[in-house]
Amino acid sequence: MRSAVTGRNDDLAWLFDPPPAGGGLERQIYRRIRSAVLERRLRPGTRLPASRRLAVDLGVSRGTVVAAYDQLIAEGYLEACTGRGTAVTALPDAMLGAPDAATAESTTAPASSTRAASFRMPAIGGGLDASCFPPGVPSLDTFPKREWSRCLAARARRLRAADMTYDNAAGLPILRETLIGHLNPARGVVAEPDQVIIVPSAQAAFDAAAICTTEPGDLIAVEDPGYPHAREVLAAAGGVLAPVPVDADGIEVAALTRLKRFRLVAVTPSHQYPTGVTMSLERRLRLLDLARERGAFILEDDYDSEFRYAERPIASLQGIDGGRTVIYVGTFSKSLAPGIRVAYLIAPPSLATTLARIVVGKGQVVAGVVQAALADFIAEGYLAAHIGRMRAIYAAKRDALVEALRANLPSEIRVEPPRGGLQLLLRLPDRTDDKAIVHELAAAGIEARALSRQSLRATGRGLLLGYAIAPLDAIAPAAKQLAAIVSRHLDG
């Protein structure tokens, strides 16, 4: 009823009906008015009640109303007119759009990009459920929880303010050094600490490597069949993927030689994904020669080479090369656990600075406290002990799977025990529809991946079976069930 309010005070009664109650009164008043302005329920020029008056009406302190008004003035919703109180800003009417513009779903949301749709791979693995047979997931019930927890908690307690800066964004010196100390004997990797770059995942490493060595539209050679998550990232980085066949000795270098220009070739020499083949020495040397000749780089994805059951793991390409042509990528997702969220690049000296800049510029960074804890974990010998222990456990699981498959599959199907890694490729005749089998297996609660899904042009059929996460005694029954489904498909 005061002159400060347009028309009668009752005109704005709706604004505070029901009256704000409970906590955050200032915020509630602010929100009511803001929504009303945006939705044109409060028209430009409308005067608001004097703060004193509104405070009395709402039974709140005057300061609360003043604070809400001040905020609305600061944000441009209201204007303070000296001597004339507070009014709704005269915003161009058209801008406010339809009533309820702020919440209506009237306009259609624009679509995401075409390339966004290329990220369609399901996440790896099925979490903690110790199921049969998701590939790529290590055993989790054997994770050295106590040791990792202790290393992490110790570093968390000893946190220094220096750990909180932007410094060392490409990797903590202590982890870089410790990693080389581990990788040199274990993987034959030869590098100085400043060649080591720490990232949150192998995919982040692939992305940085592609950005570093290729222009958009350049050919990136990939193994076919190969690792779909790597293909996704390399293509998203602008690479045109050139599939190169894989035989019993690894990537067919003769086929690669026929590619006119390639700037990067991504390989899994220690344990080809998904075939499980180890690249022969001859092939390794030919590949290194070809890359040098062409001025191309090799991306060596050494994802699960730690687990080799017969002999010691095959030394890395990086070590043979002396690290000039090879960008080496390793991860703790398989050797330790995916939840660690740490992977690493070993860059050739010529690329180390550039790769580090790309990683930092793209913000592919890892909290220092996690890196420091991991360095301690490795230095204490926990990683080596865990790998040694898991090698025996995984070998037993592999044997159980091989035995059960051999016992239950028709003799037409050859079951070849992998020499390393966490999965077995069960090759099936070309007439088989491996996707349909995977579908049927899923209905029976068994995870597997179809070989044809790992391929761009390769025509082989098969099932990729991970034996790492399943409990040992669950493997034989699940394999028997799987064999029954596969057999039915072979007959049908």
Added chain:
Amino acid sequence: MRSAVTGRNDDLAWLFDPPPAGGGLERQIYRRIRSAVLERRLRPGTRLPASRRLAVDLGVSRGTVVAAYDQLIAEGYLEACTGRGTAVTALPDAMLGAPDAATAESTTAPASSTRAASFRMPAIGGGLDASCFPPGVPSLDTFPKREWSRCLAARARRLRAADMTYDNAAGLPILRETLIGHLNPARGVVAEPDQVIIVPSAQAAFDAAAICTTEPGDLIAVEDPGYPHAREVLAAAGGVLAPVPVDADGIEVAALTRLKRFRLVAVTPSHQYPTGVTMSLERRLRLLDLARERGAFILEDDYDSEFRYAERPIASLQGIDGGRTVIYVGTFSKSLAPGIRVAYLIAPPSLATTLARIVVGKGQVVAGVVQAALADFIAEGYLAAHIGRMRAIYAAKRDALVEALRANLPSEIRVEPPRGGLQLLLRLPDRTDDKAIVHELAAAGIEARALSRQSLRATGRGLLLGYAIAPLDAIAPAAKQLAAIVSRHLDG
């Protein structure tokens, strides 16, 4: 001298001279032979001493030699010929290249890509040194070390095996929920937990947003002047950057309207980088309207909006829009500390699933234990308390800088105190060479950034000065020194 060895046994004496000693004997034997094969010092076909004989010669156990041989056989360097001992594999001679091929620097290392060179920004800030005046670095000596350390150590101790899986790679549910609880009142953000995506950095968020909404070659509108680290990432994602001028109300929407097609526009509405301008409500509404009309998305970088000294921080664009058109990006690098290595996206509902897939597919992931600790830290009220405390400290530092600059600069230079954030833009006349001043300041131990370096086409000159990390009592003397250098340039 045995028949198993080609020629005389002495022929291979060089291989073990000096004899392997100390630990890791098996590894040493392996390495000596491998290098010799790769460097052609051991020719194909050469027979190696029988393992028993070599063991005696070297004074090691026979098992050690056998293990080394087995490994070399597995890797393809040696061949076991039944009844004829062990010989160097007949690898094609050409493949082994020049002697010392494995270590020689004879061939030139191929170069990195052109786009790699676009990542040339120096890392932000200068570490822990409490220097004057690096922009973008928060105060680190006031970091709530004890509270963060406690939250992190507690989560590290309570580690569950479930935290170690590939699950929740796009964000831990507890952090997603806690963040909304914090952002809704603090920033007016309106979202459901599944719209929140956790990434290691704001740059990772920009990258995912660009991949999600644009095709390579699409126009991405950016503020000019603007944030170079964002430009770097958006360009690396294939965007063609279209600079749009900024005036006292923020990005000039009229100029943006003249762009034919843009799919994404990146803005800093709360506190424009680097000018410090707050986008007016009218401009916000116009920008939202234009984006909706064009079917484009807005990337709202809300990097330091928590620190607003006069009134409450301006509510986010995301909240005005109801979250349909805006991809909101926030970070803990300014509000807490860069070393946390956590940032987040709030996606429109229409993009949430796709953006999460991109983030997981590109491996832009954060360790669950850090996320959980951060959720606890926020829920305990430590974040809000820290921000409240820092607001007062930063306001005092800002005032000290403004006062000292005003007292020591010629009246021609207007010093405008920023209403928020961690830096002040000191505008200089167009005739000034701001890069030269920055250079001279660096020589005097003072960090600053030239406005012209933050610009693509914009022509303004000035110095961007961060006042957050410097101790309060260091600000006035450094500002005085800075003013002297600037004054000299104005006169010269």
